[in-house]
Amino acid sequence: MSKAPSTLRDLRALTQARIALGAHGAGLPTAASLAFGLDHARAREAVWTPLDPGAIRDALRAQGLESVEVRSTVADRAEYLRRPDKGRALHPESAAALDGAGQGFDVAIVIADGLSATAVALNAVPAAAALAARVRRAGWSLAPVVVATQGRVALGDPIGARLQARAVVVLIGERPGLSASDSLGCYVTFAPEPGLPDSRRNCISNIRQDGLSVEAAAGQGEALLRAMLAQGTSGVGLRREPPALAAPPTS
Amino acid sequence: MAYTTVIEGTRFSFPDLKSLMAKATPARSGDQLAGIAAEGPVERLAAQIALADLPLKAFLAQELIPSEEDEVSDLIARRHDRAAFAPVSSLTVGAFREWLLSPEADGAALAALAPGLTPEMVAAAAKLCRLQDLLAIAAKRPVVTRFRSTIGLPGRLSTRNQPNHPTDSSEGILVSALDGLLMGSGDAVIGVNPATDSLPDYIRIVELLETLRLRLGVPTQHCCLGHVTVAIEAMGRGAPVDLVFQSVAGSQKANAGFGVDLAVLREAAEAGRALGRCPADGQFMYFETGQGSALSADAHWGVDQQTMEARAYAVARDFSPLLVNTVVGFIGPEYLYDGKQIIRAGLEDHFCGKLLGLPMGVDVCYTNHADADGEDMDALLTLLCAAGVNFVITVPGADDVMLNYQSLSHHDAVFARETLGRPPAPEFEAWLREVGVTDARGRLRGAAGELPGAFAAASRLLPGRAA
Numbered sequence: 001m002s003k004a005p006s007t008l009r010d011l012r013a014l015t016q017a018r019i020a021l022g023a024h025g026a027g028l029p030t031a032a033s034l035a036f037g038l039d040h041a042r043a044r045e046a047v048w049t050p051l052d053p054g055a056i057r058d059a060l061r062a063q064g065l066e067s068v069e070v071r072s073t074v075a076d077r078a079e080y081l082r083r084p085d086k087g088r089a090l091h092p093e094s095a096a097a098l099d100g101a102g103q104g105f106d107v108a109i110v111i112a113d114g115l116s117a118t119a120v121a122l123n124a125v126p127a128a129a130a131l132a133a134r135v136r137r138a139g140w141s142l143a144p145v146v147v148a149t150q151g152r153v154a155l156g157d158p159i160g161a162r163l164q165a166r167a168v169v170v171l172i173g174e175r176p177g178l179s180a181s182d183s184l185g186c187y188v189t190f191a192p193e194p195g196l197p198d199s200r201r202n203c204i205s206n207i208r209q210d211g212l213s214v215e216a217a218a219g220q221g222e223a224l225l226r227a228m229l230a231q232g233t234s235g236v237g238l239r240r241e242p243p244a245l246a247a248p249p250t251s
Numbered sequence: 252m253a254y255t256t257v258i259e260g261t262r263f264s265f266p267d268l269k270s271l272m273a274k275a276t277p278a279r280s281g282d283q284l285a286g287i288a289a290e291g292p293v294e295r296l297a298a299q300i301a302l303a304d305l306p307l308k309a310f311l312a313q314e315l316i317p318s319e320e321d322e323v324s325d326l327i328a329r330r331h332d333r334a335a336f337a338p339v340s341s342l343t344v345g346a347f348r349e350w351l352l353s354p355e356a357d358g359a360a361l362a363a364l365a366p367g368l369t370p371e372m373v374a375a376a377a378k379l380c381r382l383q384d385l386l387a388i389a390a391k392r393p394v395v396t397r398f399r400s401t402i403g404l405p406g407r408l409s410t411r412n413q414p415n416h417p418t419d420s421s422e423g424i425l426v427s428a429l430d431g432l433l434m435g436s437g438d439a440v441i442g443v444n445p446a447t448d449s450l451p452d453y454i455r456i457v458e459l460l461e462t463l464r465l466r467l468g469v470p471t472q473h474c475c476l477g478h479v480t481v482a483i484e485a486m487g488r489g490a491p492v493d494l495v496f497q498s499v500a501g502s503q504k505a506n507a508g509f510g511v512d513l514a515v516l517r518e519a520a521e522a523g524r525a526l527g528r529c530p531a532d533g534q535f536m537y538f539e540t541g542q543g544s545a546l547s548a549d550a551h552w553g554v555d556q557q558t559m560e561a562r563a564y565a566v567a568r569d570f571s572p573l574l575v576n577t578v579v580g581f582i583g584p585e586y587l588y589d590g591k592q593i594i595r596a597g598l599e600d601h602f603c604g605k606l607l608g609l610p611m612g613v614d615v616c617y618t619n620h621a622d623a624d625g626e627d628m629d630a631l632l633t634l635l636c637a638a639g640v641n642f643v644i645t646v647p648g649a650d651d652v653m654l655n656y657q658s659l660s661h662h663d664a665v666f667a668r669e670t671l672g673r674p675p676a677p678e679f680e681a682w683l684r685e686v687g688v689t690d691a692r693g694r695l696r697g698a699a700g701e702l703p704g705a706f707a708a709a710s711r712l713l714p715g716r717a718a
Binding site: 018021023025026039040047085175176181 | 283422426430433434584585620647666695713
């Protein structure tokens with residue numbers, strides 16, 4: 001027989017929520033108050049720290065991955081936060097840069113800062129490398145990895161269209177929460193073109209050290225790509241096969 | 252019809268009523284994103300000056316969104332009560348603001364007027380009010396609702412205890428709900444936003460909350476904030492559904508984005524009433540809203556986001572809800588950029604909801620990409636208490652670990668009780684005392700986290716302490 005718990009502190013393992021913090025009047029204990037402040041500061045830093053595209057490209061090169069750098073039409077971080085429409089549009093100079101990267105690929109991978117440069121710095125290159133390895137094993141052609149600054153998820157649409165990619169995978173920093181500011185999101189879209197609704201995308205979220213592992217995410221990403229390339233669609237219309245029943249590679 | 256103001260020889264012209272409303276709206280990022288905001292403070296004032304001279308009746312003659320194409324506009328037109336409107340029918344928007352501030356506009360007068368007001372009228376008045384006006388007027392208009400607890404009585408503040416969990420773990424939800432109850436939160440509702448939207452999870456969550464309520468004898472209501480169609484199915488299977496919830500917005504198209512229309516809301520309301528859980532003279536519907544939702548669904552018709560939000564209250568009002576709250580800072584900085592914009596929007600929403608007769612609450616909250624922090628929330632909570640808000644939402648340590656945003660902490664409910672003198676609903680206040688959470692003066696007793704004896708029945712729902 002287990003004993004009934006006598007305090008909520010004994011039950012903290014049951015949730016990540018900040019339960020049983022203690023109180024002094026209405027106030028938080030000083031340590032809890034400062035911990036909250038630190039978590040908020042980290043989350044703000046994740047939003048406002050600029051992504052260093054050169055460092056990302058160096059890390060990609062170390063993994064044997066070629067890359068190309070692009071940006072959205074957003075001028076700075078403050079505008080990025082106010083103008084999601086501009087973060088979805090490809091800068092004209094970047095469109096020209098993409099034309100040098102070749103055209104006609106099965107898969108394009110885009111790494112975009114999104115709302116957390118922290119998440120991208122920590123998790124995007126390992127995630128891209130794991131996915132690229134699976135793409136190659138599947139026999140699909142892969143475009144040079146596109147590293148995008150001031151990008152929203154839908155920036156992958158004009159990039160994918162420019163590269164004439166059959167599917168685009170956008171690895172992007174998610175909106176940071178208080179307890180996790182390093183979550184990477186992965187959005188996969190078949191037949192990308194500007195103006196697609198979000199209902200055309202499939203999403204894998206919470207990719208980080210204490211969440212979904214990079215390898216597990218890459219596996220899910222490959223399964224999504226396999227289903228999309230076979231069915232010719234993505235988003236809400238995509239039928240998801242249980243992994244064990246997934247079709248064998250076509251090549 | 253165009254509206255014109257001349258300021259020191261410069262002529263400002265506004266081609267139609269919706270552009271006049273948009274340009275008269277205090278600055279916010281959402282209207283700028285939509286491309287309908289004033290170019291600057293002088294143009295905004297020019298619009299406000301023109302709006303102040305507009306007869307209130309103009310809103311009955313000119314619809315911002317045509318009834319023929321929008322069932323929310325049609326609802327607003329059909330429900331308008333001309334007799335109730337009579338006392339203010341000859342006023343301009345500016346004179347209406349003055350009347351609202353005057354002693355003549357007491358609680359009884361405002362209650363009688365509510366069916367005569369449209370969302371556009373109250374939104375227009377809000378645009379001419381500074382924060383203090385919004386507080387002073389709303390504070391005169393208590394709206395009281397009742398299920399197992401009585402919410403909205405003057406001088407009180409209720410709370411929604413929001414025990415969300417990232418994977419809807421039963422134990423995680425339960426331990427979080429207990430944390431809130433031990434801090435005295437949950438007299439408006441114990442309400443879970445489910446991470447999933449499946450019927451089995453919905454039923455599991457309401458059954459869990461029902462067990463918690465019954466074991467502890469808490470005089471409150473519970474709710475799983477799943478989609479209303481899931482609630483209808485769950486009620487059909489006999490699940491113990493206290494409150495029927497749905498997010499709503501201010502146009503038919505925006506509501507379609509939420510997967511609802513007025514017909515499905517009516518079906519849900521009828522199913523909820525038929526359960527017979529709520530007293531015959533009580534209320535059981537629960538709605539959430541928020542500025543920017545119509546724009547984000549590309550369903551705003553060129554109307555400013557504050558007016559669109561007030562139109563959502565016309566939807567809510569048709570169902571005599573127990574609870575309505577704006578989730579004011581959740582949507583992000585492209586709609587409300589910073590703490591100043593969030594604070595004003597929260598007070599506008601509360602003002603408009605109350606004038607339209609809604610039991611208005613506010614989720615005092617922000618995201619990490621907005622330029623806001625906990626101090627902005629301290630300010631908004633305190634201002635809302637002065638305005639007589641019905642309820643706010645609280646979560647453990649202000650951190651919602653499922654929705655990834657910051658709401659108020661359960662501690663803030665203690666602050667409202669002990670510093671601002673805002674006790675919870677009387678039934679819940681008595682229960683807190685009986686079970687030993689608070690002392691005779693309503694102060695939190697003992698170290699938080701200690702489970703009073705009365706909580707043993709609930710704690711047995713949880714796994715035992717490791718040996």
